[in-house]
Amino acid sequence: MDNILRIAIQKSGRLSEDSLKLIKECGIRFDNGAGKLKTSATNFPAEILFLRDDDIPGYVEDGVAHLGIVGENVSVESDRDVNTVHKLGFSKCRLSIGVLREHDYAGVQDLEGKSIATSYPKLLGKYLAENNVTAQIHEISGSVEIAPSIGLADAVCDIVSSGSTLLSNGLKEVETIFKSEAVMIASKHLTAGQQDLLDQLLFRIKSVQVAKN
Numbered sequence: 001m002d003n004i005l006r007i008a009i010q011k012s013g014r015l016s017e018d019s020l021k022l023i024k025e026c027g028i029r030f031d032n033g034a035g036k037l038k039t040s041a042t043n044f045p046a047e048i049l050f051l052r053d054d055d056i057p058g059y060v061e062d063g064v065a066h067l068g069i070v071g072e073n074v075s076v077e078s079d080r081d082v083n084t085v086h087k088l089g090f091s092k093c094r095l096s097i098g099v100l101r102e103h104d105y106a107g108v109q110d111l112e113g114k115s116i117a118t119s120y121p122k123l124l125g126k127y128l129a130e131n132n133v134t135a136q137i138h139e140i141s142g143s144v145e146i147a148p149s150i151g152l153a154d155a156v157c158d159i160v161s162s163g164s165t166l167l168s169n170g171l172k173e174v175e176t177i178f179k180s181e182a183v184m185i186a187s188k189h190l191t192a193g194q195q196d197l198l199d200q201l202l203f204r205i206k207s208v209q210v211a212k213n
């Protein structure tokens with residue numbers, strides 16, 4: 001048990017393909033039979049768990065998984081006590097505030113007294129506090145961009161990559177509050193053996209990254 005690394009990755013979503021690719025590029029072989037929740041590596045003492053991304057920081061904090069690959073946005077928002085050990089360079093995106101296109105927006109002070117729909121209440125709350133703005137945060141879990149056009153909120157704070165989702169909902173991007181990419185997070189309670197395996201894995205990841213640049 002002490003000498004196996006359990007690595008949690010997203011089961012299906014925007015992080016999945018690149019997470020699997022990274023592990024494979026590190027020379028770790030495993031059978032990823034479709035629909036499996038767990039698989040063992042055949043040539044490295046590791047197991048891979050396939051989970052919803054939102055659950056990964058909590059599993060790593062609890063030590064159920066020793067490592068996890070997750071968006072920095074999700075890790076920071078979760079506020080879990082984990083170590084961020086490496087930035088992985090994929091799934092780059094930003095957390096931005098958007099308002100209706102016709103809104104005459106002059107600056108962050110225009111958000112004073114407004115309502116903002118988001119799935120990231122902690123990151124948004126911190127940004128508003130830093131900018132001395134008091135606004136109402138409406139936490140919703142999905143389809144955030146539709147909120148202004150149906151009158152549910154004055155603005156949104158959501159993940160943007162190209163900006164096309166904002167545009168197609170009649171919104172414009174006015175503030176970027178957080179820049180994100182996939183990161184590797186680790187439990188704070190690794191055994192010496194697990195730390196050694198993590199060091200080996202990080203060495204391989206860095207070699208893969210150097211080879212690509």
Ligand code: ATP
Pocket residue numbers: 010011012013014015051052053054070071072073074091092093159160161162180181182
């Ligand atoms: P799950 O079903 O695992 O909960 P999800 O729907 O919450 O998945 P995805 O949409 O797969 O999550 O996004 C996972 C991560 O990919 C995001 O948290 C973010 O870090 C990153 N990402 C990159 N580009 C985008 C984008 N355009 N929209 C959403 N997330 C993006």
Ligand code: ZN
Pocket residue numbers: 052053054
């Ligand atoms: Zn999720």
